[in-house]
Amino acid sequence: MSDHRLRDEVRRIAAAADRPLDERTPPLGRHAWTAASVIVLDSAAARSCASADSPRRGGILLVTDGEPGLLDWRAATEIGAEQVLPLPAEADALIAAFAAHDQRGSGDGAVVAVVGAVGGAGASTLATAVALAAAKRFRDHTLLVDAAPHGGGLDLLLGLEKTAGLRWPDLVIEDGRVSAAALHDALPAAAGVAVLSCGRGPAATELSPIALHAVVEAGRSAGDLVVCDLSTERGPHTDRLLAAADLIVLITPARLRATAAAESVAAHLAHRNPNVRLIIRGPSPGGLRPREISETLALPLLAAVPPHPALPQILERGPLTLPRRGPLRTAAEAVLTALVTNPNPPIRPLTPQRPHRTRIPDPLRPMRISSPTTLTGTRR
Numbered sequence: 207m208s209d210h211r212l213r214d215e216v217r218r219i220a221a222a223a224d225r226p227l228d229e230r231t232p233p234l235g236r237h238a239w240t241a242a243s244v245i246v247l248d249s250a251a252a253r254s255c256a257s258a259d260s261p262r263r264g265g266i267l268l269v270t271d272g273e274p275g276l277l278d279w280r281a282a283t284e285i286g287a288e289q290v291l292p293l294p295a296e297a298d299a300l301i302a303a304f305a306a307h308d309q310r311g312s313g314d315g316a317v318v319a320v321v322g323a324v325g326g327a328g329a330s331t332l333a334t335a336v337a338l339a340a341a342k343r344f345r346d347h348t349l350l351v352d353a354a355p356h357g358g359g360l361d362l363l364l365g366l367e368k369t370a371g372l373r374w375p376d377l378v379i380e381d382g383r384v385s386a387a388a389l390h391d392a393l394p395a396a397a398g399v400a401v402l403s404c405g406r407g408p409a410a411t412e413l414s415p416i417a418l419h420a421v422v423e424a425g426r427s428a429g430d431l432v433v434c435d436l437s438t439e440r441g442p443h444t445d446r447l448l449a450a451a452d453l454i455v456l457i458t459p460a461r462l463r464a465t466a467a468a469e470s471v472a473a474h475l476a477h478r479n480p481n482v483r484l485i486i487r488g489p490s491p492g493g494l495r496p497r498e499i500s501e502t503l504a505l506p507l508l509a510a511v512p513p514h515p516a517l518p519q520i521l522e523r524g525p526l527t528l529p530r531r532g533p534l535r536t537a538a539e540a541v542l543t544a545l546v547t548n549p550n551p552p553i554r555p556l557t558p559q560r561p562h563r564t565r566i567p568d569p570l571r572p573m574r575i576s577s578p579t580t581l582t583g584t585r586r
Contacts, residue, residue: 209248212271215293216246216300223301233258235479236317236450244304249281256284258449261423267303269293315426316545319353319434319451321475323458323468328487330354331517331526332457333435334363334399335538338528340431341398343542347390349425352404353447354437355413361394361403365525369394375405379417386428389421396525415443422450440474448478455483455541456505460490465499472503483544485537486510509540 220227230238232247232254239245239255244265247255252268268287270278282290291300318336322329337350352360352374361367371394377384393400402421404410425432434451436444448454454475458468475482484505486496489512496510511533520526529535 209271212248212269212293215271215297216269219293219297219300220304222297223304225304233260233449235448236261236452238480239263246300247281247285247287249278252281252285252287256281259419259446260285262286264288265303267291267300269300315429315432316452317422317426317432317434317447317450318541318545319436319447319454320541321436321454321456321471322438323456323471324464325438327438327457327459327464329437329457330357330360330363330435331521331534332455332485332537332541333433334360334526335528335534336455336541337399337431337433338397338526339535339538339542340433342528347386347428347430348399349386349389349393349421349430349432350399350401351418351421351425351432351434352402353413353418353434353444354439355404356410357404357435357437357439359403359406360435361401363521363526364396364399364401366394366396366401366403369396371395373403373405373409374413374417375409375411377402377417377421379414379420382416382420384420384424386424386430389424397527412441413443415446418443419446419450422447445478448475451479451481453481453483453541453545454479455485455508456503457485457487457537458499458503460486460488460494460496460499460510462492462494465494465502468499468503472505476504483508483541485540487533487537488512508544509537511537 217227228238228242232251234255239260240263242265244267246267246269248269263286266285266287268278268282268285268290270290270292273292274290278290289299289303291303293300320329320333320336334350337348341348350360355374359367359373361369361373372392389402390400393402395401404413422432422434434447436447456468456472456475458464472482482505484500484503484507486499486507486509488510496507500507514533517534528538
């Protein structure tokens with residue numbers, strides 16, 4: 207917050223209520239925005255978050271130093287604040303709001319973004335494998351979104367290139383909104399996965415950030431798992447998607463130059479979202495160890511998988527299928543495990559299933575994500 211007195215007052219009230227504060231500079235990534243039980247904003251922070259299209263949610267409180275003015279009320283309306291609390295007069299109301307939102311739950315859906323450190327890292331294959339595994343284990347509707355407009359089209363990986371249905375060039379989204387049910391009805395599907403693929407040739411056009419955001423949020427709001435293949439794409443549409451993701455998975459080959467490239471990519475991802483994990487794909491010609499790469503990139507390691515010599519031939523000859531065991535299954539299951547072992551899991555199995563045991567070479571401890579009150583404002 208720009209007003210140091212107001213920030214100190216919120217700190218004092220939170221301490222009196224025995225509530226931890228996670229102080230951040232706006233705008234927030236979607237993970238931090240949705241994970242916090244309460245978000246406390248001043249007017250400047252509220253306007254910043256509204257400009258960044260932060261989604262509407264409960265538990266947003268706008269605080270002011272003394273009685274609020276017209277600009278404060280406008281900021282509260284823009285961000286959808288539940289209350290406007292002048293401090294210190296309404297300190298008791300702020301404490302009550304903390305208590306009222308202690309048990310606020312997270313949304314039903316989740317978004318996973320898969321990013322390749324370099325071309326050919328395997329991001330598209332991994333994203334497709336995660337969607338196939340999720341469709342069988344967790345839910346009836348899984349949405350696989352192609353966010354790499356010049357990647358040749360994800361429908362090829364599933365053998366859907368001749369199947370009728372909408373692709374990105376055919377999709378018209380009015381007012382930035384789309385129905386998840388309409389998407390599932392209109393998109394080609396295989397093995398329980400609906401696929402929104404990019405076009406090929408002259409139809410390979412750039413993606414609109416607004417359209418991509420509408421598709422992702424429609425799936426999330428409907429309780430779907432939305433798996434997005436970003437590959438090596440960078441741009442406005444990917445930045446917005448990275449901020450909205452519940453989990454970002456960076457996949458890199460275990461090679462020196464790929465690791466060097468992954469270091470800059472990891473910094474780019476972490477700047478936009480704190481929940482980034484790593485998958486390393488062998489072989490390692492120079493003998494680089496998974497833990498060494500993980501420490502270099504400062505990212506938790508989900509899986510280090512050995513090479514799959516037959517995979518290129520499988521992809522050339524027919525649709526990708528997920529075997530019961532093997533490197534691809536290991537990587538896909540590691541991603542899903544990272545979601546369901548989150549203390550506030552965005553995905554829950556629809557029916558009880560036996561625990562899936564996957565041997566992951568050289569793992570690190572899972573990242574724990576708590577749900578403290580988020581205090582956000584402009585720092586000086």
